[in-house]
Amino acid sequence: MVHEVSPLGVARTSSLVRRALKGAMVAWPLWFLAGCTTLGAGLEEAAVSPDVQTGYLPGQSRQPVSFDAVQSSDPQSTIGKSQHPKILAAYGGAYSDPKLELMLAGIVGKLAAVSEDPNRAYRITVLNSPNINAFALPGGFLYVTRGLLALANDSAEVAAVLAHEMGHVRANHGIERQQREEAAELAGRVVSEVLSSDTAARAALARGRLNLASFSRNQELQADAMGIKQTGDAGYDPYAAARFLKAMDSFSNFRNAFQATNPQLDFLASHPAAPQRMELARRHAAAFGPEGVGVTERNRYLDGINGMLFGDTASEGYVRARTFFHPGLGITFSVPEGFVIDNTAEAVLATGPGDTAVRFDGIAVPETTSLTDYIQSGWVGGLDKNSIRQVQINGLPAATAQAAGGSYVFNVTVIRIGGQVYRFLTALPADSAGRLASISGSIAQSFRLLSPAERNNLKPLRIRVVTAKAGDTQESIAARIQGVDRKLDMFRLLNDMTDESEVEAGERYKIVAE
Numbered sequence: 001m002v003h004e005v006s007p008l009g010v011a012r013t014s015s016l017v018r019r020a021l022k023g024a025m026v027a028w029p030l031w032f033l034a035g036c037t038t039l040g041a042g043l044e045e046a047a048v049s050p051d052v053q054t055g056y057l058p059g060q061s062r063q064p065v066s067f068d069a070v071q072s073s074d075p076q077s078t079i080g081k082s083q084h085p086k087i088l089a090a091y092g093g094a095y096s097d098p099k100l101e102l103m104l105a106g107i108v109g110k111l112a113a114v115s116e117d118p119n120r121a122y123r124i125t126v127l128n129s130p131n132i133n134a135f136a137l138p139g140g141f142l143y144v145t146r147g148l149l150a151l152a153n154d155s156a157e158v159a160a161v162l163a164h165e166m167g168h169v170r171a172n173h174g175i176e177r178q179q180r181e182e183a184a185e186l187a188g189r190v191v192s193e194v195l196s197s198d199t200a201a202r203a204a205l206a207r208g209r210l211n212l213a214s215f216s217r218n219q220e221l222q223a224d225a226m227g228i229k230q231t232g233d234a235g236y237d238p239y240a241a242a243r244f245l246k247a248m249d250s251f252s253n254f255r256n257a258f259q260a261t262n263p264q265l266d267f268l269a270s271h272p273a274a275p276q277r278m279e280l281a282r283r284h285a286a287a288f289g290p291e292g293v294g295v296t297e298r299n300r301y302l303d304g305i306n307g308m309l310f311g312d313t314a315s316e317g318y319v320r321a322r323t324f325f326h327p328g329l330g331i332t333f334s335v336p337e338g339f340v341i342d343n344t345a346e347a348v349l350a351t352g353p354g355d356t357a358v359r360f361d362g363i364a365v366p367e368t369t370s371l372t373d374y375i376q377s378g379w380v381g382g383l384d385k386n387s388i389r390q391v392q393i394n395g396l397p398a399a400t401a402q403a404a405g406g407s408y409v410f411n412v413t414v415i416r417i418g419g420q421v422y423r424f425l426t427a428l429p430a431d432s433a434g435r436l437a438s439i440s441g442s443i444a445q446s447f448r449l450l451s452p453a454e455r456n457n458l459k460p461l462r463i464r465v466v467t468a469k470a471g472d473t474q475e476s477i478a479a480r481i482q483g484v485d486r487k488l489d490m491f492r493l494l495n496d497m498t499d500e501s502e503v504e505a506g507e508r509y510k511i512v513a514e
Helices: 013-026 067-071 077-090 098-113 146-151 157-170 173-180 183-195 200-205 217-233 240-259 277-287 298-306 370-374 430-445 454-458 474-478 487-494
Strands: 123-125 133-137 143-144 318-320 323-326 331-334 340-343 348-352 356-364 383-393 394-403 406-416 421-429 463-465 508-513
Touching: 077 123, 077 133, 077 143, 098 123, 098 146, 098 157, 098 298, 123 146, 123 406, 133 157, 143 146, 143 157, 146 240, 146 487, 157 240, 157 298, 217 240, 240 454, 240 487, 277 487, 298 463, 323 340, 323 421, 331 430, 356 430, 370 383, 370 394, 370 406, 383 406, 394 430, 406 430, 421 430, 474 487, 474 508, 487 508
Parallel strands: 123 143
Antiparallel strands: 133 143, 318 323, 323 331, 340 348, 348 356, 356 421, 383 394, 394 406, 406 421, 463 508
């Protein structure tokens, strides 16, 4: 959504939706494509000294130090500082959870204690995004999304990820990449985008590739080797890197079958999990001994992520199966069976059978402007003006129209709530035009205001850690998952299990629940 309304999600887009909607969006101004402003996203960070137990740098005098003080003597710190606002803006700010931050601080502290660059300090920020990603910036800035933390199964896996990113910092990969990408121009663009109050600039920012977060294959392999050595030296299971690469591969298959994640904000875009890379990771780990060497700290890790937010935040709205709820805006709608909703930074998107695509967003429109005038004000390409009709949808004033563009036909439905207009655009291939009215009508007719009780009862999903009892199975525990389709697949993904894996009584497992 755009302008006065809250964002409807994180940046996950569907190529099918983009293709289908392109024809009707030709004439739409840039501001229509923009994401919405945020409603008070927190930007607190977890500032971590490498030796978290004492608050001192390893190997130094016992004088207290701060990340900023150590960083001030690091010539690379200006690069990280200049990019830090861009990272926060693209990933919805920082996620604050003292228990989680303390757990991560312990991991970073152990890694830093065996670092070949012991004078460098690190600051880790948990990004408030369900995207799965981790990266580092020059100057010791480490980032991990809560989406990645939800996928990881123990401290060793997160240690492997963070050590990999620390390897990029030690090897100056960010500096090398920056030199190739005209740092001065990039820095100027970052400043203008971050400081701009224009929503189009913020949307462009979220869509843009994070230049310092992506490296060449050779750099990735070098960081793998450095990271696995550091992970093993710190006493963690060195095979955790290979395990997590496998988990990423499983996530990729699950995502491709379930929903499309914006590759520009996705770990898989810059951290390819090819089978050869997994095998190389195992070879590096073998230098420490056979599998089973090192610690995983699984229970400590599960304690740290227990209760962590999962999926979208209240300010973005919630997807529950085939229904979208936005407690802040007080609205909801549903899509037909067989559709999948994708809550993105720009809009709520949905895809369905037969290449059907739906886009939903909102914009401020003066109440003095009629809905019929608004529809024909130039933002819909290929509009059939003779098809415009005024209607009522659940007691709300609305208007509908038809349009055509490329090989698609479209229904446009706009619904007014005060000075806000919500918009549905439903697209089907032209040879399926006969289905357009029934599909678009059922979706638009489901749009309604939430009651105060419904708004109060909506709660975010969180990672919950449960202990298996005697007789429990994958199916019985997965049945406790809330708000997610394909519960069994989600259970297996979250817990690195296959259909042949056995649930063990007394073992702890991750589920998703309110």
